[in-house]
Amino acid sequence: MTSDGMAEALRSLRPGSNGDPAETSVRALGVAGVTVSVFPKSSATLNGTRTPEPLWSFPELSLQFEELQFTLGEGPGPDAAHAGAPVLEPVLSQVRPDRWPALLPAAQRLGVRGVCCFPLGLGAARLGILTLLCDGEHGLSNQQLLDANTLSAALTAALMNGNGPTHGGNTGDDGQLWPIDGLHRAVVHQATGMISVQLGVSMVEALVRLRAFAFGSERPVGDVADDVVARRLRFDDDRNGPHSPDGGEG
Known part of the structure; x- marks a missing residue:
């Protein structure tokens, strides 16, 4: 059953909501950070996968880690985008050093201890990535996994319907965010x-x-x-x- 906190986070995704979906999702999931990134249709590709654009994140460390993955071109986010399947590494210290040789030491210096990434999409349609920063001490609980999957499904539905949420719950001038073209990257x-x-x-x-x-x-x-x-x-x-x-x- 979805937690009360996640129910609040889902309400913050609605167009016109005054809630902050990023900060609300962090509280609901009990994680160190959350980032939602999307794939603009015009973005460049690498290894057959479009490069993501951060849509909203909290706190600043989440955005810094997203930029680190983008700069290096490796990590759980790119892997989840390429495979279309979740990549759950809540304890980065237990990951083989040769899996992400550039990212792992850089993430440690940044203070990121664990990362779990959930692809947003349906079938072959790849729309984005939900990235959670973890405490690096243990895996996600069953409730956290349920809530993360619930949030992923809600974000996917919003993007598929052309009503994706922006930071702060506002949408663009036409009330729609998808397809997204020309974000900060x-x-x-x-x-x-x-x-x-x-x-x-x-x-x-x-x-x-x-x-x-x-x-x-x-x-x-x-x-x-x-x-x-x-x-x-x-x-x-x-x-x-x-x-x-x-x-x-x-």
């Missing part, structure tokens, strides 16, 4: 296109190059993308890696 997709032209490579390869540079420079991929779009950073194979053009000209 639009600059990443724009930068990926520019790098693709600069290097003469595919969009997939350009996204890999962008992520690799962000990881190597220990910067969020969005910040690097901003520099590319603003022509403060250019990727050329005839030089020793990405460089700042003279005078900021691209």
